[in-house]
Amino acid sequence: MPAWRFLCMIGPCRSGPRFGRRRGSSIPSSTSIEGSPHHPRRLHGAGGWGPRGGPSCTMTTVYMVVIVCTVCIVYMVCMTESTTERLSPEPVEDENRANFADAYRPHTFKKVFGQDSVVACLSGLIARGRIGRSILLHGAVGSGKTTLARIYARALNCEAPDPRASPCYACEACGRLGEKPIKEFEEYNVSRRGGGREDVERFLSTHDRPVHGAKYRILFFDEAHALTREACDLLLLPVESPQHAIRFIFATTEAERLRRALRSRLLDLLIRPLPVDRAIEFLRQAAEKIGIAHEPGALALLAGLREGYPRDLLLGLERVWERNTPRLTVAQVRAAFDVDQTEVLVAYFTALADGDPDQQAEIVFGWQEQATDKIRWIQAFLLHVYHNEILARRLVVDGVIEAVPENLRAGIVRGFCARLGLADARDLAPFWRQMMAFWPVPETATDETALGLRLTLFHQLVNAGVEGEAVAAERARPTDAAAAIAQASTIAEASRGFGPPPLPRPGARVVADKAGFLTPADVRRIVNSASFLVQEHGLLFNTAFAITPAALGVSGTASAVAAITAFRDELAAQARAWGGGLRAGITVLERDHRGVIGRIVAHLHAPNPLDPADADGARRTEAWVKAWREGAGRLGGDAVEFAPAPVGERAALRFHWRRSLDLCAGLDERVEAFDPRIAEHRSLLELLRVRARSARPVLDHPLVATSASLSDEQVAQACRNRLEPLSAYDDEAWEELTTGWELEEFQVRRDTRAKREGRLAEIRQQFGEATPEARAEIAQTVGGWPSDPRRRPRRWRRERAGEPWP
Known part of the structure; x- marks a missing residue:
């Protein structure tokens, strides 16, 4: 029954014998005791005693209302809890979902993933006797700076650090796992609380007192790049000569903004992003703990799309995870991050393998990415396929490329081999290297026009691969305008540089090459x-x-x-x-x-x-x-x-x-x-x-x-056009190795190159570009140049075992 209805049933109280003076009362109705709480002047008309000598029903009603309300409140609470248990709907998924980054934040050095050098440094300080140092932790957002600062701070005051120098979470100083705040650990967010001298001075003065019940007091400045120059100057003396066992930890994403004088007084620890393979392993372990099944390639794609920092990776995993699906798929990750790079790359490289210039142009020019991103994805795909499919060498270059199914990458390699007439994928390696060399780093122009020109030349290189990789690469290699004109008219013969090593002489002691050592x-x-x-x-x-x-x-x-x-x-x-x-x-x-x-x-x-x-x-x-x-x-x-x-x-x-x-x-x-x-x-x-x-x-x-x-x-x-280099090493001219003959050879090479390129330009001018007559004349001219670099005319000579060299 609702409480309000129960109260209505009581109705208004009226005077009557039932509510009159109690029997045996020692204070009769006629008694008048001045000052008594029951004196008529005090009670009559004030809800005290009625005209019939009994207590007023108003006062009695108050008592009853209090009792009834108390009973009703207890009744309603019980009913509410019971009803909630029976009728409340299932929790909304988003409300019930764990915050992965917080839930899996490490609390010991052992559980910090992928920061071996930083962990070794901090845990080493603890292991050597809980040495307190003032530290600078810098790295990107979500890299783990605050987590490491808290673990180190807790371990500094821990009475019995574990064998890995992490806090024990059993002693009084540690407290229970996750207990806050950390003893003698004071956090100061510079961005929120102010980075000026007065703000910092106020914070320091608050904590400038002896430490009791702990070994150190740690002052943690988060977002330290917001400290002003004056505030940094103020901190110099406390950091360099701390009082009262106080130590400082600074965390920042922009270490270069800290004053150099302050930074030089700190133990500088850089927190680096995880390599792709380690990022994938981190996600795999997290998914296993959470109980997330995943499709091959899904975690690799996610790792390739995030920044390589644990918090960023966990937030990404939380973003793509759907509890009502049996497992995480590549399609889910693509949809969550609006990714189409893998599909475009597979289609583009399939068109390259097929030698289809129309399809190549349609795909790549319809690809809605910035020029810099297109170049980066092409480079990543080339490099990944080169190591994994061509050389059969396991190497995770990029998580996004790793997510491309292996059978699709292998199919592209087979397509290239079929078009170039190669029986084995390893035979494709020289041509693939030419494709990789086409994209220099970092000089590549990145505007759309320059990209279009480079893509056109790149397609020419790929499609002409059957004509001979060296000649095609020379023809397609982009340079600046002046060099391109000169190069187009002077390339006649490619080179292998120093070439293979000379055959060893018999009689030498046989020493087998050993893995991991110089050869x-x-x-x-x-x-x-x-x-x-x-x-x-x-x-x-x-x-x-x-x-x-x-x-x-x-x-x-x-x-x-x-x-x-x-x-x-x-x-x-x-x-x-x-x-x-x-x-x-x-x-x-x-x-x-x-x-x-x-x-x-x-x-x-x-x-x-x-x-x-x-x-x-x-x-x-x-x-x-x-x-x-x-x-x-x-x-x-x-x-x-x-x-x-x-x-x-x-x-x-x-x-x-x-x-x-x-x-x-x-x-x-x-x-x-x-x-x-x-x-x-x-x-x-x-x-x-x-x-x-x-x-x-x-x-x-x-x-x-x-x-x-x-x-x-x-x-x-x-070294093209028969300008191969000299090698005192290959010629066994040991006494000439360090004499500096190369400085004289530099002049000879420069003069010889100018003369030869000039002669080839004359031939092309006389017979036309790429005409049969020009090619025949060039072949005859180049054939007359010595292929042995030692036979080139030069003004200098040295000795080798008493004989002229070279």
Whole structure:
């Protein structure tokens, strides 16, 4: 019964004997006690006593109403709960859905995925005695900066960290898992609370007191890039000389906006995105925990579309997951993110394989993507197919391409093989490399007109593949306008550059190549690349670096190699920002007791017009390297060693060869080569005058890498029209390796190239472009040029074992 109806049934109260004075009352109706609560003057007319001597029904009604209301409220609550249990609808899916990013936020170092170097650094500080450091965590949004800060802060005050240096979540300092707030951990969001000096000073003064019941107090500045210059200056002294066991953690997405003086006082930890294969594995593990079945390729596609950071990946998974479907499909991911790249790429490359220019143009010009994105997807598809389908080498280049069914990618490769008359997919590798080389990075023009021109030339290259890959590639390679005109009229014969190595002489000690170690072929490539840089470009290597990722806290081969590659790429990007560039370089991987080491020699152009004393940019490069490695120096090692070339031609030449040959020091010293001076075999390292370094294997990664300007393709391009380079290494002219003869050969090559291109231009002008007469005359002319580079006329000569060389 509703409460209001029950109250209505009671009705208004009236005076009567039933509600009169209680029997045996000691206060009769006639009694008048001044001041008594029952005095007539106090009660009469005020709802006290009625004229008949009994209490007023108004007061009694109040008592009854209170009792009745209490009973009714209890009754209604019980009925409501019962009704809710019986009648409430099923929870709405969106309301019942878990927030994946929060639900699967890691609470220990062990559960942090893919940030091995950062975790090793922070957990190492805990393991060595809960060492409190002031730290800068920087990376993209959702990379895990706040999560790592909280784990480290909790572990600093944990009374018994677990064997992996994570908080135990059992002691008083830790509290229960997920308990908030963290003891002695104060968060300050700079963007919301203010980044000015007064705001920060107020926050600091609030917490500038002795720490009780904990080892440290941690002040966490999130969104630290919003700190003003004055606020950063205010923080310098507290960070450098903290009082009361206070430590600071700064997190930001824009570390470059922090004042350098403040940043130099912090342990600098960069949180990098997960590589594609690791991002796929992260999603696989998350899907398994949540119980999401998935179609092959669905997670790979999702990983390719997100940024490679755990929170972003989890939010993406939550976005595409539909609880009422049996499993996550590729189609669901495509629909959720409006993706059609895979379908377009398959159709486009099928048209390329078929040699159908009309279909190629229709597909690619109808593809509604930005020019830069089209280029990137084409490059990614080429690279992925090259490694996985052609070389049968498992490599996840891009998650979106990985999501393309394997049978479709294999069908495209079969189509190319059928059109080119190839029996095996591996035979397609040279032609495929030409297609990849067509798209240079990063000079590719990105406006629609330039893209249309490049696509047209690209199709010409692909469709003419049956005519011979080298000639087609030369004809289709785009250049600037002036070079294109000259090239169109001067290309007559392609080149293989240095070509295959000479046959070994009999009598040498047989030392089998071992996986993970330098080989004689690697040494030949290093020496010839260093020589070619001078012969072709007249340049010397002017910088050398040694990168030791272990000093950054990086463990594991893959992570170490990634750190070395990141340093090289960031250095090149910085040089471009200065108006220069990394024009040439050689990178060699080694391993010693510390782990993987990357050794780099490079010609770095870093102009510094604002400082005449640093015209070559050596000082600014050194400053950049120092800033890059500042955080690592506090871990007991130097992450990067930098050596610039000295001033002076002779000194620069010695630097070039000493640093280049030092890259070969990891070769097995038992490997021999022939010494014509004594007509015997000797240790190759002795002939190179290099002291051997004890090395350990680096598996699953190429040990030697050259920049694009020193690649086999670029060397061959520069040596067309019978301008093959000389090689003192191949000619066993050991005593001439480091004499600098290449500087003189540079002049000879330049003069010879000009004369030959001039002669070919005359022939084409006389007989017309691409006429039979012109081709015949060119063939006769080129046939008269010596194919052996040692027979080219030159003004200089050296010696080899007492004989003129070359």
